[in-house]
Amino acid sequence: MADNYPNVDAANKWAKSVTSGKIPACKWVKLACQRHLDDLKKSKSRDFPYKFEPKLAEKKILFIELLPHTKGEWALKRLKIKLEDWQKFGIACTFGWIRKKDGYRRFRESYWEVPRKNGKSAIAAGVALNMFANDGEFGSEVYSGATTEKQAWEVFKPARLMVNRSPDLVEAAGILVNAGSLEIPTDGSLFEPIIGDPPDGQSPHCAIVDEYHEHADARLYDTMQTGMGARRQPLIFTITTAGFNIEGPCYDLRVRVQEMLEGVVPDEELFGWIWTIDEGDDWTDPKVLAKANPNFNVSVYADYLESQQRRAVQNASKQNTFKTKHLNVWVSAKSAFFNMEQWNKCKDTTLKIEDFRNDPCMVCVDLSSKIDIAARINLFYRIINGKIHYYCIAPRFYLPYDTVYNGDEKQVIERYQKWLNQDLLTVCDGAENDLNEIAEDITDDAENLVVQEVPYDEWGGFQIAKKVDDAGHTSIKIPKITKVFSPAMKELEAAIASGRWHHDGNPILSWMVGNVVSKKGANDTDFPHKEKPFKKIDGAVASLMGINRILTLNSSPEESNLSSHLEKHGIRKL
Known part of the structure; x- marks a missing residue:
């Protein structure tokens, strides 16, 4: 300069x-x-x-x-x-x-x-x-x-x-x-x-x-x-x-x-x-005060902040005020479950669905509401050195026209319209998603893919299950319970951290993954949850359903284990 x-x-x-x-x-x-x-x-x-x-x-x-x-x-x-x-x-x-x-x-x-x-x-x-x-x-x-x-x-x-x-x-x-x-x-x-x-x-x-x-x-x-x-x-x-x-x-x-x-x-x-302060920082440690206060010892002095910190440590009723006003911690907020910096590192824009024609694929569908966003995730996987690598390519998202332009959730309308202009959203006429259109998209695409299963959510996906089954594919109803989703959340978290998760950078899916917070249960279990109604997580939920089925196929003896399943489709492990 x-x-x-x-x-x-x-x-x-x-x-x-x-x-x-x-x-x-x-x-x-x-x-x-x-x-x-x-x-x-x-x-x-x-x-x-x-x-x-x-x-x-x-x-x-x-x-x-x-x-x-x-x-x-x-x-x-x-x-x-x-x-x-x-x-x-x-x-x-x-x-x-x-x-x-x-x-x-x-x-x-x-x-x-x-x-x-x-x-x-x-x-x-x-x-x-x-x-x-x-x-x-x-x-x-x-x-x-x-x-x-x-x-x-x-x-x-x-x-x-x-x-x-x-x-x-x-x-x-x-x-x-x-x-x-x-x-x-x-x-x-x-x-x-x-x-x-x-x-x-x-x-x-x-x-x-x-x-x-x-x-x-x-x-x-x-x-x-x-x-x-x-x-x-x-x-x-x-x-x-x-x-x-x-x-x-x-x-x-x-x-x-x-x-x-x-x-x-x-x-x-x-x-x-x-x-x-960062997630994981100890708010009671005086060392974090300078991190959160840029004018530390200029207009706000260390002795003042440390005295306020000590008062908050000693008096629970003062903790929230200290955290919000002196550390900028929103005490009612929950932290995102997935590390989005690591997620971004998993982005690979060279991924093309044509390169995975012979790989097993879960076509996962979350259709919990007819008037809200519907997610369809193509989740391929390969076994490399004994570990599962996941490839999420060309996901599709559907929204009714009325929701895109006249929806009640004003925080996301502009975002939906932007994604529509970028051809990232499929908009259905009227006030409801066209389930027949979604089912036809799945069955048409499945003709060129090795579709193992079509996992769908029990709260809405049953309406397309019959069309999928009639086309000769296997639909699987996934109950929305902790037993299903907690292992999948932990697996996705580990796959992202280790680089076993690969995605093509779809911005809608990235947004949804970043919106996931955990609803904690007994024995340190997790369940995907959204902090606010407009922070959609449908694409993340659909991905977790696919992970659940892939883990099941890899471990369940009644499925003749993953190796035999791959052999049935003429697919070799890498």
Whole structure:
């Protein structure tokens, strides 16, 4: 990076230190840094649609560092804001990436999940003022939105104070400071707080959403987003701590960020990172405090955090508050069962169904609802050095037209439509999946495959079983019980970790596998479960049914064991 962009240099150097392990950070921060560094390399390719413009990033950082502190000892000493390297990185990513085709900003959403006392309000105020007076937007409208007046003013009040204490900025930009708003009369730019459900009619250039975890629904976020249609490069900047309500819109957005960072569901216009501890970390260990708190010993001090940690250890009633506010742990949330980083490493885009014409195949079907997504998984397998290798190739997913365009689960409608445009979904007319169409697809494909069995779920698949059986194939009803699914979950987990699982990278299946959490039972058993209704797992469940049958054929004497079964089909072990 050029010498005249020292803040951007510092941001990139910091990112490299995080990915190398020199700076303590959790998985989500490391992935955010790695994404930026990877994209810098990709941007050199003509096909990559984005590039990083350090001049733009530097401009935004320098503007914030011209603003004065408004709280604490720094304000008392009349010091100006000095961004830490992690803050420079977040600002640089949010504002420095642009589209090659027109030069407008890449990211339309920026999500920062940061624990308390880490300078969130100062960052949010700096971003808001940048978008209000330092973005070249004629008639800019910036709103600070929250559920209460007090919360809405948590961002607007320090921003107003910053302007009041910056006469040079007031003069240069022509800012008029009102009691409840900031204006630039020459072009009609406006910055003001909004409380509760905002009315339609605004045309936001920027919306600051503070403490999003407190929002019961997504009305404010959605209204701001839909109002941005007339803006060329708008931004929704969300800055929050963790919370308790995993049914709320903040947790949904957090899930989007996680899926984006893991590469499960690409989202090129979303920047996000989450400062927290990793799964398996001991929350009572003082060593984890620095990992979750980027301003450790800068704006939030070790002795304060350690005292809060000790109180939480000694008093169970304070544990959840400490975990959410100082470690960003959503205490109501469950961890994903499967390791998606390992899953992604199992991706092999060279897998073609034509290369497995002579390999045994389970065609697995999960049809638990006629109006919801239906999954059909082609699961081939080979025995290599005495171990089962699984090959999941060309899965198919079905949805009714009404669900894709008018479904009740708003969190996934846009995703369904995107997958439909990518020819990853088969859409059935009307309000129900066409079970006859699914059955015909299976029997047609089976003519060119060695179909051992068609496992189907007992709650809906029976409706296609007869057609499958009439075509000369063997359908197997799979009961949805722990005895069936727990061994299959453990086998899939082991196969992913050891590289015995191979898949072609289908994004719908990857999304579904990432949604699986475990419903624990006696004797450390597992059962596939979804944390929220819209986080579908049908493709994962169908895959587990196939694994169950493959394990059964490999061990059951009444099936004449796997070797004889393969010989019956003229297939040799590898």
